[in-house]
Each structure stands twice: as structure tokens, then as C-alpha cells.
Amino acid sequence: MHNAFRLLALSLACFAAACSGSRSALPAGSGTQPRVVSAGSEARVHLAAELHRLGLEEGRSYEMLKSLLREAPGRLSGSPMAEKAVDWAQRTMQSIGLVNIRRQPCMVPVWERGEVERLELIEGEKRSQLPILALGGSIGTPAGGLDGELIVVRSFDELRTLGRKHCEGKIVLFNRPMPRALRSTFVAYSQTVPQRVSGAAEAAKLGAKAVVVRSMTTLVDDLPHTGVMRYQDGVPKIPAVAIATRAAAQLAARIKKGEKLRLHLELNCRSLPDRRSYNVIGEIAGSKHPEQIVLVGGHLDSWDICEGAHDDGAGVVHALEACRLILAAGLRPKCTIRCVLFMNEENGLRGAHAYDREHVGDKHLAAIESDRGGYSPLGFTTSLRGPALDWAQNLAAALRAYDMGAMIQGGGGADISPLKKRGVPVFGLATISHRYFDMHHSRRDKLEAVNPRELALGAVAVAYLAQVLSEEAGRR
Numbered sequence: 001m002h003n004a005f006r007l008l009a010l011s012l013a014c015f016a017a018a019c020s021g022s023r024s025a026l027p028a029g030s031g032t033q034p035r036v037v038s039a040g041s042e043a044r045v046h047l048a049a050e051l052h053r054l055g056l057e058e059g060r061s062y063e064m065l066k067s068l069l070r071e072a073p074g075r076l077s078g079s080p081m082a083e084k085a086v087d088w089a090q091r092t093m094q095s096i097g098l099v100n101i102r103r104q105p106c107m108v109p110v111w112e113r114g115e116v117e118r119l120e121l122i123e124g125e126k127r128s129q130l131p132i133l134a135l136g137g138s139i140g141t142p143a144g145g146l147d148g149e150l151i152v153v154r155s156f157d158e159l160r161t162l163g164r165k166h167c168e169g170k171i172v173l174f175n176r177p178m179p180r181a182l183r184s185t186f187v188a189y190s191q192t193v194p195q196r197v198s199g200a201a202e203a204a205k206l207g208a209k210a211v212v213v214r215s216m217t218t219l220v221d222d223l224p225h226t227g228v229m230r231y232q233d234g235v236p237k238i239p240a241v242a243i244a245t246r247a248a249a250q251l252a253a254r255i256k257k258g259e260k261l262r263l264h265l266e267l268n269c270r271s272l273p274d275r276r277s278y279n280v281i282g283e284i285a286g287s288k289h290p291e292q293i294v295l296v297g298g299h300l301d302s303w304d305i306c307e308g309a310h311d312d313g314a315g316v317v318h319a320l321e322a323c324r325l326i327l328a329a330g331l332r333p334k335c336t337i338r339c340v341l342f343m344n345e346e347n348g349l350r351g352a353h354a355y356d357r358e359h360v361g362d363k364h365l366a367a368i369e370s371d372r373g374g375y376s377p378l379g380f381t382t383s384l385r386g387p388a389l390d391w392a393q394n395l396a397a398a399l400r401a402y403d404m405g406a407m408i409q410g411g412g413g414a415d416i417s418p419l420k421k422r423g424v425p426v427f428g429l430a431t432i433s434h435r436y437f438d439m440h441h442s443r444r445d446k447l448e449a450v451n452p453r454e455l456a457l458g459a460v461a462v463a464y465l466a467q468v469l470s471e472e473a474g475r476r
Ligand SMILES: [Zn+2]
Pocket: 299, 311, 312, 345, 371
């Protein structure tokens, strides 16, 4: 089947190249009505206007999000809340009028935070509590906790330079801040997050007894941000927590001055055997090529300590509302638009892999994911390059009138990364990212952090792109 997908991707790319050959220059800047740039572009201008009007005047994004968060906040994979989210998704798809609605089983990891989560700085008789959250997947400490001297590093290289002599029996603080001066906070995150994901394994190789990781945020404050961590085969498992950035900076400053600090860590988080959970799938059947699919998706699961409003309640709502808008506008897409709400993006991607395995024979024309929050959309990132990227930029041009027509070379999203590997063109909704990591994986990720208008615009952008991709492919 691999070759079939290569062919599909190639034909889309060739088609794109052919389209791009006939266009004139794209309108510069934004905030103006795009000029006619190629055959079909006038229709796309009208389409964008109609979806924009419907999304803002009669949109249901925010009320949909509110209902998901009320029913299933903290929907970590394998938890009862995640199962409530599955029920909610199925019901919501029915109410929107999607067809072929189904649950797609996948086995997901089960991790429970437990009730005890304590990191203390020991200074003689005095013990001060530090703001932490256990990282998802961490083992607990022995009952009664563990004590250790603190050492601070900023990188794996620095850790290895210290070597076993300085790491053995210690608690290691990874204190590398997210770089602030990068334009995209997602790029800053990708450069820093390895210390959270692999810090415990790297420190354990040198005999450390626990790790504390600086939270992944550009803010300096007192709120810890959790996230997934992974152990490595053959390497001892040690507990891992995230600490708020201000506390991390203060500990590091004292160590730098030459102080010796001792910490006490106590956790009773644990992993349980995998459980069955589900992706939820529904469709708008294609009117001309129902066997050809444009996927729109987000992930149903979230971290346990937050409502999961931006991550990824917003993406779930974008995918659902995009389908609803297409139906509400009376459109009949030529290809099938398939809404896939994935389970277990946060700590395993099991839903993404289950989908990929079971739909390996399907003809995916493209896949669009929203997993960058409900902030103002900028446009999309895409795996397309060269002439195909030009073509996609042309397709998105009608969104420029609403300041969301960017089409930037990049990825799609974690859940559609298996499709990307097989050559399916992927798109990710791009948002203004300045505030994303203020709330990401923390208690701040709740409904109040979402602006209804910004959320609605994301759904408009996804609806538009899904519809035009379906129409373009349907012309062949
Ligand atoms: Zn996410």
C-alpha cells in the first residue's frame, strides 16, 4: 500500500504544480480583499466570506467547548473522564449530522497522579514546599519519600561532563529555560522539551535518584506545567517532576553561589495496565468521490490537572465546528470530510497509530490537525514544498482578508504524523503562539483562558481549507 500513497501524494503535488503554473502573483500583505489569483479563486473568496459570517454570527464553537469541559475536564487517557469525552464526542457528532459515526478502539496507557505530590527544601528544621507536578508516566517514590542533595544542569552535555561521580545519589534539576527571543514559542518548546521527556533516563544512567525539570513556559511564575516523560529500556526508573520556573531559578541561583541544598521528594503516582479507549470518527460523505478523504482532527485527551480547553479542547471543537459550518453553509463537498478525534496524543499517540493501522488502505488526500490552541489563527503550516506549497498558498489566499491566510512550510500535528510519514500532505492550524505556553499543561488551561471569537475563527479556517481541498481534488 505504501506505493499507492506515494502515488496519491505525487498526484496531488503534480496537480498542485499544474495549478500554480496558471496563477498570477498573490496579493501582498493582509487585511485587504484578495484579488482573483487563479481559476476558482473568486468562488473561494465567497466561500471564505460565508464561512466567516456563519462562524462568527451563528457559530457554536464556544458553547461546544463549554459543554466538553463541563462534562469531561481533565480527560487523561484511560481515565473515566476520557471515556466521558468519548461519549460526548459521539453525541456531538450525531447532533451535528455527521454520518458513519464510530468508535475506533485502541489500548492506552493508564497513569494516575495519586494524592501525594510533595517537594520540600530542607534547611535544618525548616521545610519549604516547592510548587511541582509529577510528570506523566513517572514512578512514585518509596513510601515516606526520598532525600537527596541537589545538583543543577542546563543540558545533557553538562550532565555527562559532571559524570557519575557528581550525579550518583543526587537529585538533578534540569534548569534550561525556554528561549524567549524566538518568534515561535513552539520552536522554543521543541528545543527545550527533551529535558522533560528524557531527563530522568539520562540522569538515571549516571546514578541520580530523582529529577526535577524546569516547567516549559516562557513565564517566570509559581505555576508548574506537567507533560509526558519516558523511561528507557535497561535504564533504572527514577521519579520525575516539573517545578515552577521561579522556584527553579531560585534554587539554581543558590547552588551557583556555592550553597549545598537538600530536597525531600514524595510522590505516589503510578502506572496501571493498559485499558481500552477510543478515537471517535464521523464524516460528511463526499458527493462525487466519497472514497477520497480530507481528514480534520484534534485530540480528545488532555492532562489530568486542567480542563484541557486550549489543549486540545479547542482542536476538537475546531474539527467538529468546521464540519458543522460546511453543512450549515449548504455545501456538499466532493470528497469525504472525515472528522477524527484522536485519543492519547499526550502520552502515547496510541489513537494516532490505531487510526493509521486501520486506515492504511484509505485514500487520504490531505489531513488537517488543530493542536495549537484556540488562539487567533494565522493560517496553516504544511508539509508541502516547492510548487505544491505555492499551490497551497494560493488556496489559502482568500483567508488573508481575515488575517489568517498564511501557509508556511512545517508540520501538521502529532496525531497525523503517521499519515505524513506515508506521504499524505498534512496541514496544522497555526495560531499566534505568544500565550500558548503560559497555560500549556497547567491549571491555567481552562475555559476562561479561551476567547470565543478567536476560537470561532480557527474553526472557520479549518472549514475553509477542508472544503477547498475537497473541491480541488474533486476537480480531477
Ligand atoms: Zn495537544
